[in-house]
Amino acid sequence: MSATVTRRSRPSAAVARRRLTHPFASAAVFAIAVLWTIPTFGLFLTSLRPEAQIKTTGWWTFFAEPQLTADNYVGVLFGGRDALAGYFVNSLVIVVPSVIIPIVLASLAAYAFAWMRFRGRDTLFLVVFTIQIVPVQVALIPLLQMFVGLHLAGTFWTLWIAHTIFALPLAIYILHNFIAAIPAEIIEAARIDGAHHAHIFRMIVLPLAMPAIAAFGVFQFLWVWNDLLVSLAFAGGVPAVAPLTVRLQQLSGTYGTEWQLLSSGAFVSIVVPVIVFIALQRFFVRGLLAGSVKS
Amino acid sequence: MSVPEKFGQALLALAIFGVVLLVVLHIAGRTSTRAPRLSIALFLGPALALLGIGLAYPAIRTIVASFFDASGRNFVGPANYLTLVEDPTMQRVVLNTLLWIVVCPVVSTAIGLLYAVMADRVRWEVLAKTLIFLPMAISFVGAAIIWKFVYEYRADQPGIQQIGILNQLLVWLGGQPQQFLTVEPRNTFALMVVMIWIEAGFAMTVLSAAIKGVPRELLESALIDGAGPVQQFLQITVPMIRSALVLVLTAITIAVLKVFDVVLTMTGGQFATSVIANEYYAQTFRFFNSGLGAALATVLFAFIVPIVIYNVLQFRKARIS
Amino acid sequence: MVADGIKPWCAGISSGTATGWPLTDWLEDIIMRQQGVDFYDQWVAHDVPFNDPKVADSLDELGAILKNPEYVNGGIGDVSSIASTTFQDAGLPVASGQCGMYHIGDFYGSIFPQGTTIAEDGDVFAFALPVWEAGDSMTTEVGGEFATAFSDRPEVVAFQTYLTSPEAANAQAASTTTSRVSPNSGVDASLYPSPVSKLSAETLTDPSAVVRYDGSDLMPAAVGSGSFWTQITNWITGQSTRDTLDAVESSWPAN
Numbered sequence: 001m002s003a004t005v006t007r008r009s010r011p012s013a014a015v016a017r018r019r020l021t022h023p024f025a026s027a028a029v030f031a032i033a034v035l036w037t038i039p040t041f042g043l044f045l046t047s048l049r050p051e052a053q054i055k056t057t058g059w060w061t062f063f064a065e066p067q068l069t070a071d072n073y074v075g076v077l078f079g080g081r082d083a084l085a086g087y088f089v090n091s092l093v094i095v096v097p098s099v100i101i102p103i104v105l106a107s108l109a110a111y112a113f114a115w116m117r118f119r120g121r122d123t124l125f126l127v128v129f130t131i132q133i134v135p136v137q138v139a140l141i142p143l144l145q146m147f148v149g150l151h152l153a154g155t156f157w158t159l160w161i162a163h164t165i166f167a168l169p170l171a172i173y174i175l176h177n178f179i180a181a182i183p184a185e186i187i188e189a190a191r192i193d194g195a196h197h198a199h200i201f202r203m204i205v206l207p208l209a210m211p212a213i214a215a216f217g218v219f220q221f222l223w224v225w226n227d228l229l230v231s232l233a234f235a236g237g238v239p240a241v242a243p244l245t246v247r248l249q250q251l252s253g254t255y256g257t258e259w260q261l262l263s264s265g266a267f268v269s270i271v272v273p274v275i276v277f278i279a280l281q282r283f284f285v286r287g288l289l290a291g292s293v294k295s
Numbered sequence: 296m297s298v299p300e301k302f303g304q305a306l307l308a309l310a311i312f313g314v315v316l317l318v319v320l321h322i323a324g325r326t327s328t329r330a331p332r333l334s335i336a337l338f339l340g341p342a343l344a345l346l347g348i349g350l351a352y353p354a355i356r357t358i359v360a361s362f363f364d365a366s367g368r369n370f371v372g373p374a375n376y377l378t379l380v381e382d383p384t385m386q387r388v389v390l391n392t393l394l395w396i397v398v399c400p401v402v403s404t405a406i407g408l409l410y411a412v413m414a415d416r417v418r419w420e421v422l423a424k425t426l427i428f429l430p431m432a433i434s435f436v437g438a439a440i441i442w443k444f445v446y447e448y449r450a451d452q453p454g455i456q457q458i459g460i461l462n463q464l465l466v467w468l469g470g471q472p473q474q475f476l477t478v479e480p481r482n483t484f485a486l487m488v489v490m491i492w493i494e495a496g497f498a499m500t501v502l503s504a505a506i507k508g509v510p511r512e513l514l515e516s517a518l519i520d521g522a523g524p525v526q527q528f529l530q531i532t533v534p535m536i537r538s539a540l541v542l543v544l545t546a547i548t549i550a551v552l553k554v555f556d557v558v559l560t561m562t563g564g565q566f567a568t569s570v571i572a573n574e575y576y577a578q579t580f581r582f583f584n585s586g587l588g589a590a591l592a593t594v595l596f597a598f599i600v601p602i603v604i605y606n607v608l609q610f611r612k613a614r615i616s
Numbered sequence: 617m618v619a620d621g622i623k624p625w626c627a628g629i630s631s632g633t634a635t636g637w638p639l640t641d642w643l644e645d646i647i648m649r650q651q652g653v654d655f656y657d658q659w660v661a662h663d664v665p666f667n668d669p670k671v672a673d674s675l676d677e678l679g680a681i682l683k684n685p686e687y688v689n690g691g692i693g694d695v696s697s698i699a700s701t702t703f704q705d706a707g708l709p710v711a712s713g714q715c716g717m718y719h720i721g722d723f724y725g726s727i728f729p730q731g732t733t734i735a736e737d738g739d740v741f742a743f744a745l746p747v748w749e750a751g752d753s754m755t756t757e758v759g760g761e762f763a764t765a766f767s768d769r770p771e772v773v774a775f776q777t778y779l780t781s782p783e784a785a786n787a788q789a790a791s792t793t794t795s796r797v798s799p800n801s802g803v804d805a806s807l808y809p810s811p812v813s814k815l816s817a818e819t820l821t822d823p824s825a826v827v828r829y830d831g832s833d834l835m836p837a838a839v840g841s842g843s844f845w846t847q848i849t850n851w852i853t854g855q856s857t858r859d860t861l862d863a864v865e866s867s868w869p870a871n
Contacts, residue, residue, distance in 0.1 A: 025413040032410055033426045036492065040429060042460060043441045052729055055705060058458045059444060089298050093305045101312055105342045112338035126603060128343075133599035134350045135553045135572050137579070138592055142353040156304055165349030168342050170546060177542050196327035197334050198320040215504060219431075219497070226434035229556070240296050245434055259440065266437025273432040274425075281421065365869070448700045450693020454714060477699050477853060563633035565849055566699075577633065582838040 047072050047264040054260050072264035076251060079261065082239060084247065084268070091225060091243040091272075093156060098163035098224045099217055105164070106171035106216075107179070107209065111201050113172070114180040115187055125176070132169035139165070140233045147234070156241055158234040163224050171216055178212035179205055218280050222273050244269050354596065361589035365582075375590035385574070389594065391483055392570045395490075395554065396598070400547040403491045404540065407498025411506055412528060414499075424503065431496040439560040442489050446475040446561075479567040486568060489557050494550065498543045505539035506532060541609045545602055552598055571595045617716045623690035626715035627682060627698045628706025629849060636845035637832065638703050639678070639852060641757060642719055644831040646674040648755045649748040653826055660831045662868060666839075667861035675857045682852060690715025699853050711740050719745070721759065722816045723795045735811055742812040744819060755826045756819050759833060789813070799827075836869050843867035 045059040050069045053061075077084050113125045143165075147158045182205065190200050206213075228245040235241040248265035251258060296304075319341075323334040364371045379385045407427075414423040430438065447459030451472050457463040462472040475485045509532055517527045533540070555572040562568045564577060571591050579588030617624040629638045648656045651670045658664045659671060681687050682698065689697045691709020698706075704727055707718035711732050718724070722742065725734050732739045747754060763779045765772050778784055782802030789796060789807040797813050799820040808814045819825050832840035843864045851860040 025416045029410065029413045029417050029423050032406070033423050036495075037426050037429065038460070039441045039445050039492070040433065042444050043437065046440075046444060054458075055708065056458070057456045058460065058463050060460065060463065061456070086298075089301055093301045097305055097308050097312070100309060104312070104316060105345070108338045109342040112335055116335050116338065118332070118335050124339075124343075126607070128346065129606065130599050130603055131346055131350045131354070132549050133552065133596050134354045135555065135575070135592070135595065137555070137572070137576050138357050139349055139353040142356060143349060146348070156301070157308070160308060161345075162349070165345050168346055169350070170549075172342065174542065174546075177538060181538070196324055197338070198324035198327065201338075202320065211504065215500065222432055226432075228435065245436065248434075249436060262436060262440055266433060266440065270433055270437065274429070277425065277428060277432060281425065448693075448697060450689070450697055452693055455691070455693055474696055474700055477696070559633060563631075563635050565633075565635050565846055566853075577842075581633070582842050584838060 043263050044267060046260070047267055051260045054263075072260050073268070075258070075261045076248070076265045076268055079251065082247075084244070086239075087242060087244045087247040090241060091245075094159050094163070094231075094241075094243050095221060095224045097156075097160045098167070099220045101160065102164040102167035102171050102220065103175075103213055103217055106168055106175050107206065107213065108201070109168075109172050110175035110179045111197075111205055113176050114182075115200070115205075116197060128169060128172055132173065136166055136229060140230075144233065154235070154238045154241060159231065159241070162230050162234055163227070166230070167220055167223075171220070174216050175209065175212060179209055182208055214280050218277055221276050225273050226269070357589045357592045358596070359589075360585055361593045362586075363589075364586045365584040367585045371586065375586045376594075378587060379590055379594065384569075385591075387567050388569050388571055388574045388591075391568065392552070392595075392598075394483060395487060395551050395570060396548055398484075399487050399490050399494065399551045400544050402487075403494035403547050404498045404502075404543050406491070406495040407500075407543070408502050408540070410495070411499045411503035412532065415503065415506060424499065427499050428496040430493045431500075435556045435560065438489065438493065439557075442561065446485055448472055448474045448476075476562050476568075477566045482562060482566055482568050486557050486561055489561070490551060490554060494547050498547065501543050502536060502539055505536040509535045538609070538613055541606065545606060548602060549599070552595060618686055622714065622716050623686070623688060624716040625681060625688050626690040626692055626706050626709050626718050627688055628692070628701030628703050629698060629852065630700055630702040634841070634845060635699070636847075636849035636852075638720065639682075639848045640832040640840075640844050641721070641830060642682075643671075643675055643678055643848070644828075645719075645745050645755075645757055646677055647671065647831075648757060648826075648828060649745075649752065650674050650677065653755060653828060656828060656831070660834050662835075666865040666868060667858075672857050672861055675851070675861065679851075679857065696853065699849055721795075722797065722812050725795060725810050725812050726792070742815065744815065753824055753826050754819060754822070755828070757828055757830055758820070759830045789817075838869050839864060839867060 042059045045062050046054055048068045048070070049059065049062060050067060050071065053067065109128070113121060113128075143158075143162060144153070147153045147161075152158050152161075186204060186208075187200060190204055195203070225243075226245060227243075228249060231243050231246050232249075235243070236246060248262060248269060251261045251265060319337045323337045326333045360367055361375055362370060362372060364374070379389065410427055411424075414420050414427075417423055433441070444458065445460050446462075447457075448462060449455050449457050449459070449472060451457075451466055457466055457472060459475075461475065465472055473481075476482050513531050513535075514527060517531050522530070553572050554570060555576060558564055558568055558570055558573045559576070564570075564573045569577070571594060575588045575591040575595065577588075578584045578591060627638070629636050631637060644656070647659065647670070651659075651674060655664070655670060659666070659668065664670075683695055685695055688695055689701070689706075691712065691714030692701050692706065703720065707715075707720055707724055707727065708729075709715035710718050711728050725742070728734070728740060734740055734742075744754065744756065763776050765776050780800070782800050782804075785798035785800045785803045786807055789798065789803060790809065792809050795808075795810060795813045795816065797808070797816040797820060801821050803817070803821075805814055805817050805821075808817060820827065832844050834840065835844065847855070847860045847863045850863075851857065
């Protein structure tokens, strides 16, 4: 990502016209957007249909014979012994530290790899990059053994630590890509002024890197919010700590038969990530310059 | 634990972290000139320590385990690797994985890139981008059900209705319903479509940010020179977002190598759709053959090597230019 | 039933990573009855090879039903739909009258939609799979739970013992979300909410009935939760009996 810290020029008339009148682009975008959304729309309709109909007819028949019911949503929100709200809280409690901690640690490491000089720096960076390939499942048992040994099993700490570990390699890679692209003159100027690394990091790099941090923050939020595997492995049997995803999976019943509840559950669960995305989208949909400091 | 207690724990964790962080930055600041190495250690230490314990150590343990048998107790040398080479099921698993990494990253990135460029010029840009991003926000369980309603098969007989939209379209067009998930090799492609559907949103998000960073002046001067939109795209936009493209292709390739939920939930790995990450899970946790599972994981680790080489080359190229 | 225009059987074996298990149960049921429980025991213990000719005979018997498009797949479609229909969905056409019978465990009653009456004169009912020849003793295949203790502290042992008592069994018998049947002769049979559970209980507590554990549960994991499931799924989608059984036999772990 090239972070050119230049002033945005006002769009010329020609470009402005192009923005509004590009029929081919408009049509293509519309077509792709519709295609991409149809499957999800199908599930949304499904979540509002009665169970018997879901299992025997296609969701498009809804238009011929509309029949709506809130049963699936009621079942998800209030069904089962515990209210869903408790699991919502757990998800929030798990997600927030699991986003903040890896981002901070990764920014520090990314800065070090980008702007600190030491022997073996590039090799070490490659090692960190390489370790991305290790799938979560490989680490589950060793980590669980460690957590049990540290008497942390069944607490939120296991999830925070696990999510942080799994997020670090990609986070360091993405943030390094961005932080390394900051113009050297800015860093040099600060050094000449006598600033040391910690100062440069806090005062210059962090603000400039905000858009990339926000973008990665959104991804990390999504991945942790929607995670099932790590939560099952470390918090599966502990309702006090288990997040929404685990609960929704349980709701599908002993034999997985109540999966119509999963359709409404998926939408109940998606509310928060969509809000987060919309709130932060200006950082990347609108461009890296949106939140940055103009030089 | 009550709700306030839970939030309390989260705040406590963040507070502890914040304090440690401030202390670290403070010490780094103080000792920066006298002991620059300390700064480096403080900046890198926490991340490296976590990675070492959480990923590196298990990875090494796994590589070692690949030379032992199913119980992990008897050394068998390269026997597990020989199985991977000779057993037709395992060959298929590796082949499928290769197919996935050849198709998915390129298609996802291409769609993401084209969409990012085109949506840039549309008035309803934010909505357009949000819709493509939406599949990333849906949990995997949700996505599996969504696609169930796309691929589901019902025979075309009286009294039976289609509940999967693809087969419904086929029937309306006069064709026969098809099994998308139980017939190979189309089932692997059917699964790849799901992955592309999700990853295109990631590609689009990162690339659209990069595209916005291309200076307007450059684009305009190209137009003034008479370049059409396609030339403008190929000769100015693409080279300027090169590092973002490399990042996106790399990140998606790695995600595809690790893909396991898609296959697990939609076909269980049956009907010749299994890939390495899925087979690792099956061998290790369901069949209790930790040796063979570890060999599969090690082969997966090896796949990163070409990706590393690619990234290093790109990095060197960027440095030179 | 075929003459009446109803397909006698519906079947569905899709179950995520466990796809295929209902067919393994069916095959085990047939082997137990057709070849006798002694052979069944030998087969499960691998004293005879998995692909013994008797096993092939029984699998072909199953094929005569399940691979016959006149007999399957009631209410769902054709033979190919067996592999792609989940076991939960496959039995539903029995309640809607489009399919004659569904071979499944006694827990299935709770899967029918709310309002389905399960009784001899109701919407659906169940009966035990019959014996092979008149005069054979009733054979049943069961799946069971093991209460495993990881320590021998007194309270753990006490709880483990409690779980085997009639009191514990009675408490579980009343469950309406699934069928929990106990062979404990001290259980009060009137507590079972479903007539199907009562039927199961009668068989389990009958001293002359012959009961065996599910074979695939007893076999090594690589077979019982692995190749047996995957190969028999391949079988229903077209693989030959011989190839199927040979493949499972060759996957049996060496130790």
